Amino acid sequence: MLTKHGDRDKDSVLIMCVFNDAESWGRGRSMKDFFKLIGSFDYPKAKVSIALLTSSMTEFAKAKVLFGSYIAQYPRLSVIFRNDFSPGGLTRANRHDHSLQASRRRMLARYRNYALLSTMESWHQHVVWVDADITAIPSGLVLKMVQSGRDILEPMCVRNIRGKWFNYDSNAWVGQRK
Template identity: 35%
Template sequence: MVQGFDYPMSNLRIAILVSDKDEHNAILDYVQRLPKNSRSGPPVQVLYREKDLGIERLDRKDDNVQRNRRRLLARLRNFLLYSTLRDEDFVFWIDSDMIEIPSDLMSRMARSGKDIITTPARFGPNGHFYDLNAWAGDRIKPNAEEQKTIEEGGIFVPRHAAVKFAHDLEGEFGHLDSVGGTVLFVRSEVHKEGAAFTTNYVIGSGWKHEGYDGIETEGLCYVAGFLGYECWGMPTAITIHSDK
């Protein structure tokens, strides 16, 4: 898919993070079996980082696993970022479940001059829009009882008050308060200056308790905003996520 992008392959490096040993070995085996004349393209670095919460794939969207699941995703993203980022102009994040990305998307994002950009993602070619972590607007704050539950380690599910998602925006680019991670463009200086993927709910947190919102990709925009950077969505650049 990446080799199909209309971006100079000589300017790219691919870094893949795998947290399953069998999949890691399968990737290495696949690369080694390729004919030598098929190994053209960007250099590929494969990292193995063993982290497993024991969450079944079908259960990964359950409310009671989101805190630990997204904390782990943030840790893995940051590990990959800090282990591989060198002097690149930008980082182009692709979720492992993505199956279709417009060939000109990377080039358009790079030319835009914008700091952080994401796109709407459909769940399968004809499915619903999948990545609802990309939004602009207001989220509901916990009431006093819910805040007490949070401070005691209980579950609070962030809820939308009045938001527009990436696919609701108009024009080529629209401003976002939060991004998802299915396809995500980040200028490297944004990462290098400290905007990474937050490993806890940073909004509403205290020294000794978790907050109620702003973890992982959503926290990226929260931190970047204080550094003077902005997040954007490209509503017409539809990408396709696997429906499996």
């Protein structure tokens, strides 16, 4: 964890990302692309902290090195290595199988809870979760979310497959879907 003091008293945002390994960033992408995406936000970097939790010791080591390049821009950068919640038999190839969804979602919830409880400070007023494989976020979205005054927001996550847009984040809610 690297920390620096700055203008973080009002509307500070903690951006959280829980990911497995280098493949989690998506084809041809890396942690640097994630930082580039976060850096594209129209939101003061002095009010943005970033916390990562990974199950890969290799990605953990890469994050520690990469943080040296970014600590001058952000008040706090944290990386956590933890791989003890992973259910047996879960692979990248079968992770969307219906029979594995309950245990996979439980595992992700445990990792997210642990990451949040380990990194959130009293001066963080907002938390934004970003999946590792997200490639685009409108630059003004975080500012819009902070200014909304609402406690919980969930932007719609879409995916472009062969030129058609689809709602992708089907696991965000449990219950009847329309």
